[in-house]
Amino acid sequence: DGGITQSPKYLFRKEGQNVTLSCEQNLNHDAMYWYRQDPGQGLRLIYYSQIVNDFQKGDIAEGYSVSREKKESFPLTVTSAQKNPTAFYLCASSTRVSTEAFFGQGTRLTVV
Amino acid sequence: EDKVVQSPLSLVVHEGDTVTLNCSYEVTNFRSLLWYKQEKKAPTFLFMLTSSGIEKKSGRLSSILDKKELFSILNITATQTGDSAIYLCAVRNSGGSNYKLTFGKGTLLTVNP
Numbered sequence: 001d002g003g004i005t006q007s008p009k010y011l012f013r014k015e016g017q018n019v020t021l022s023c024e025q026n027l028n029h030d031a032m033y034w035y036r037q038d039p040g041q042g043l044r045l046i047y048y049s050q051i052v053n054d055f056q057k058g059d060i061a062e063g064y065s066v067s068r069e070k071k072e073s074f075p076l077t078v079t080s081a082q083k084n085p086t087a088f089y090l091c092a093s094s095t096r097v098s099t100e101a102f103f104g105q106g107t108r109l110t111v112v
Numbered sequence: 113e114d115k116v117v118q119s120p121l122s123l124v125v126h127e128g129d130t131v132t133l134n135c136s137y138e139v140t141n142f143r144s145l146l147w148y149k150q151e152k153k154a155p156t157f158l159f160m161l162t163s164s165g166i167e168k169k170s171g172r173l174s175s176i177l178d179k180k181e182l183f184s185i186l187n188i189t190a191t192q193t194g195d196s197a198i199y200l201c202a203v204r205n206s207g208g209s210n211y212k213l214t215f216g217k218g219t220l221l222t223v224n225p
Contacts (some may be wrong), residue, residue: 030211059214090154
């Protein structure tokens with residue numbers, strides 16, 4: 001079945017450690033996105049990518065990094081520079097034309 | 113910077129009520145506006161609006177866009193407890209970063225029996 005898969009669903013890390021969240025899609029979508037969701041904050045854009053080997057910063061990119069080496073994959077690394085990393089992270093993808101974005105089930109990251 | 117503002121931020125109604133959720137936006141080179149429903153984890157797509165004045169409808173939900181006044185509304189009639197969710201509005205631009213999708217903070221709707 002076509003879709004977008006995020007893993008893991010839950011992730012716990014100690015403060016100061018980098019952590020990488022996985023996002024894979026088999027929808028043949030060109031564009032992929034990472035959002036962060038905190039209570040009462042809606043979805044805030046971290047990074048997005050329109051094409052392989054290219055990505056742009058969103059509104060809250062500080063403390064995060066991404067790569068887009070394959071069309072299907074857009075992993076997000078939460079670095080130790082991110083001041084408040086505990087949050088719910090959503091990955092999405094869409095086609096080149098203006099259609100809806102499809103979301104993964106999210107990863108809840110807790111840093112202790 | 114693109115901006116999407118939703119109101120109200122939260123709303124509590126009784127089953128059977130009709131609700132109207134608002135979304136206003138400021139975006140460079142507007143391309144489309146999208147509505148999503150988020151119940152637990154992944155937001156699910158409701159509507160995409162690109163033209164002013166054309167209502168999109170699906171069952172008890174409907175939405176319309178006003179490109180002159182830069183806003184959209186989402187109406188839900190005869191609400192049910194299953195409509196309880198966060199409703200998210202997003203806008204897509206069509207400039208150089210034409211895949212950028214900016215979301216508002218969402219409206220938390222609670223429908224009580």
